[in-house]
Amino acid sequence: MVVSHNDEVVHLTVVLSRGKMLKNIEGIPPNLQTLYYIGDDGIMLEDILERSKYLSVLKVDCWDVTHLPNAVGNMKHLRHLDMSQTRIAALPDSITKLYNLMTLKVSRLKEIPKKFSNLINLRHLEFSTIFSGRPSYLIPGIGQLANLRTLPYFVVSQDKGCQLEELEHLRNLRGELKIFGLENVSSFESAAKAKLSEKSSIQSLTLSWDDTNEDCDDNNINSVMEGLQPHPDLKSLAINGFKGSRFPSWMVAKDHLMVLLRNLVHLRLEKLGKCEQVPSLGDLPCLESLDMVSLHNVKRIGAEFYGLLTHLDINARSSASCSSSTSSREVKPVTLFPKLRRFGLRNMKRLEEWSDAMVPSDSSSSIKVFPSLRYLEIEGLPKLAFLPDMENLTSLEVLRIERCGSFACIRNLNSLISLEFLYLDDCPALLGASLDMKNPQSLRALRISGCDKLNPSLSNNLEKFTSLERLKIVSNDPGSWPIMVLHHLANLRSLELGGFSDILDLDHFPWPHSITNLVSLEFLRLRGWPKITSLPDQIQHLSTLRTLEIRDFEGLEVLPEWMGSLRNLRELLIGVLF
Known part of the structure; x- marks a missing residue:
C-alpha cells in the first residue's frame, strides 16, 4: 500500500505494524486526523506521533506499549485519547498541554501528572479499572475540571486538592461515581460541600469508608453521612464500610408520607459494623435489587424493615378522612417491596430473628410482601433459625440457602410454584422443609449438601421432579440417599452424588438397579470413601455420558473393563477431592 502526501487521507488504521506496513507508506499523511494503532510492539508509534500534529483522535490497542511518548504534548488538536488497551502506568507531563482534550481513557494507571488540572476542557475521564477495592492514587485539583461529565471514582484525602469539596463545582457529572476514603471527611459541612444532592445526572453512587479509625466519634x-445526601433521581446506591450507628434521615420515610430515594433501583449495604437495625426499605417503589452484607451488629429484622407502620398510618388517615361519607369503603391492600426481584442477605453473624410483616389485629389492611421476587440468597447466618413465611412468594425462581448452622425450618417451601433452582448447602439443623412441591415440574436444578435431616423428605418426593436437569446430593449418610428413584428423571443432564464420611461400613457405592431412563445424562461426578473398591456396574449403560469424575475412591485399584463401552465419554477425571 502506498500513501503519498498528495492523498487526502485523514483517517488511518495501522494493524500489527512491527514497522513492516509503514515501510510501504511514503511518509505520514500531513492532515491525518484519526489514528487507530493496533499492534503488538508499538515500535513505530513515537515516530508517527512526531509527524501527526493535527490528530484529533488517537486510539492505541497494543499491550506492549508501556509509555506514552512526550510527542503527544505537541498534538494541540487532540480531543479523544484512548490508551485503555495498553500497559501505560504513567502519563507524561506533556499531556497537560492538551487544552482541547475532551476524552481520556486509560487503564493500568498508577500516577497522574501534577498539572493534570490544566485539562480544562476534559469531559470524560474513564478508567478501565482492574483493581478490586480502593484505587491507589489521587487526582489533585480535579475540581478545576468544571466541564467533567464522566469520573469513575474520586479518592478523598487530607492532601491539598484532594478534599471532598473538589466535587462541588463538577456540576455536570453523570453516570457512575465511586467515592473512596470518606474516613477523611470530618464534618457535615465538609460532606455537604460536595453538593451530591444537586447532581441530578449521577445514576450510580458508591460511598466507601476504609477499615481504619474504628474509634471515630x-x-x-453520622453527621458526615447526612451531608452526603444524593439527588432523588439516583438509581443505584452502595454504602461500604460506614461506621456510624444509624442510617441517615434521607434513607428513611419523611413525615410518614414519602422517602427521598423513590427512584432507587439497586441498593447494596456492606460492612456496616455498628448499625443495630436495617433501614426501612419496603416502601421504595422502584427497588429491584437489594444486598445486605456483613451487618454484624444487626440481631433482628422486624417491622421497621418493611416500612409497614408508615403504610398503616397512611391508610388509617385515609380511612378516617372518608369514614363519614363512605363508611363501607374498602381499604386498599398494602404492597411492600413491590418491584424487588433480587434479595441477598449474607454474612450477618449475629442475626437471630427475621420476622414476617404482620398487620396489627386492630387494622383492616391486608398486605403483600415481595410479590415480584425472583432470586433470594441467604448465606452465612449462623444464628438464624427461621425465615419469614414463603407462602406468597409465587414468583420466586431461585432460592439459595448456605452456611446457616442453626437454620431449622423453611415454612411453606412447597408453595413456591415458580421455583426453578433450589440450593441448600451446609445447613445441618434443617429439618422442616417440605419438598412435596405444589408444582414439582417447575424445578430444573436441585442441590442439597450437608443437610442430612432432609434426606427422608427428598426420598419421598424426588421422583416428582420430572423436569430436573441438574441434581447434586452430598451427605454423610449415603444409606439414606434417594438413589432408587433416579430412574424417573429422564431429563437429568448432570448428577453429583457423594459423601465425606470415612467410617462407613459400605464397600460399594449405592446405585439403583435400573437406570435405563437416564437417557439425557452427560455429566456424572461420584464422591466416594476409603472402603469402596469398585464402581457401580450400571454406569456402563449411560450411553450419553460425556464426562465422568471419580473422587475419593481410595480403595479402587483397577478401572472396570466396561469403561471402554462408554463411547461418548470425552473426559475421565480420577483424583482426591480436597
Whole structure:
C-alpha cells in the first residue's frame, strides 16, 4: 500500500505494524486526523506521533506499549485519547498541554501528572479499572475540571486538592461515581460541600469508608453521612464500610408520607459494623435489587424493615378522612417491596430473628410482601433459625440457602410454584422443609449438601421432579440417599452424588438397579470413601455420558473393563477431592 502526501487521507488504521506496513507508506499523511494503532510492539508509534500534529483522535490497542511518548504534548488538536488497551502506568507531563482534550481513557494507571488540572476542557475521564477495592492514587485539583461529565471514582484525602469539596463545582457529572476514603471527611459541612444532592445526572453512587479509625466519634460520622445526601433521581446506591450507628434521615420515610430515594433501583449495604437495625426499605417503589452484607451488629429484622407502620398510618388517615361519607369503603391492600426481584442477605453473624410483616389485629389492611421476587440468597447466618413465611412468594425462581448452622425450618417451601433452582448447602439443623412441591415440574436444578435431616423428605418426593436437569446430593449418610428413584428423571443432564464420611461400613457405592431412563445424562461426578473398591456396574449403560469424575475412591485399584463401552465419554477425571 502506498500513501503519498498528495492523498487526502485523514483517517488511518495501522494493524500489527512491527514497522513492516509503514515501510510501504511514503511518509505520514500531513492532515491525518484519526489514528487507530493496533499492534503488538508499538515500535513505530513515537515516530508517527512526531509527524501527526493535527490528530484529533488517537486510539492505541497494543499491550506492549508501556509509555506514552512526550510527542503527544505537541498534538494541540487532540480531543479523544484512548490508551485503555495498553500497559501505560504513567502519563507524561506533556499531556497537560492538551487544552482541547475532551476524552481520556486509560487503564493500568498508577500516577497522574501534577498539572493534570490544566485539562480544562476534559469531559470524560474513564478508567478501565482492574483493581478490586480502593484505587491507589489521587487526582489533585480535579475540581478545576468544571466541564467533567464522566469520573469513575474520586479518592478523598487530607492532601491539598484532594478534599471532598473538589466535587462541588463538577456540576455536570453523570453516570457512575465511586467515592473512596470518606474516613477523611470530618464534618457535615465538609460532606455537604460536595453538593451530591444537586447532581441530578449521577445514576450510580458508591460511598466507601476504609477499615481504619474504628474509634471515630459516632455523632461525627453520622453527621458526615447526612451531608452526603444524593439527588432523588439516583438509581443505584452502595454504602461500604460506614461506621456510624444509624442510617441517615434521607434513607428513611419523611413525615410518614414519602422517602427521598423513590427512584432507587439497586441498593447494596456492606460492612456496616455498628448499625443495630436495617433501614426501612419496603416502601421504595422502584427497588429491584437489594444486598445486605456483613451487618454484624444487626440481631433482628422486624417491622421497621418493611416500612409497614408508615403504610398503616397512611391508610388509617385515609380511612378516617372518608369514614363519614363512605363508611363501607374498602381499604386498599398494602404492597411492600413491590418491584424487588433480587434479595441477598449474607454474612450477618449475629442475626437471630427475621420476622414476617404482620398487620396489627386492630387494622383492616391486608398486605403483600415481595410479590415480584425472583432470586433470594441467604448465606452465612449462623444464628438464624427461621425465615419469614414463603407462602406468597409465587414468583420466586431461585432460592439459595448456605452456611446457616442453626437454620431449622423453611415454612411453606412447597408453595413456591415458580421455583426453578433450589440450593441448600451446609445447613445441618434443617429439618422442616417440605419438598412435596405444589408444582414439582417447575424445578430444573436441585442441590442439597450437608443437610442430612432432609434426606427422608427428598426420598419421598424426588421422583416428582420430572423436569430436573441438574441434581447434586452430598451427605454423610449415603444409606439414606434417594438413589432408587433416579430412574424417573429422564431429563437429568448432570448428577453429583457423594459423601465425606470415612467410617462407613459400605464397600460399594449405592446405585439403583435400573437406570435405563437416564437417557439425557452427560455429566456424572461420584464422591466416594476409603472402603469402596469398585464402581457401580450400571454406569456402563449411560450411553450419553460425556464426562465422568471419580473422587475419593481410595480403595479402587483397577478401572472396570466396561469403561471402554462408554463411547461418548470425552473426559475421565480420577483424583482426591480436597
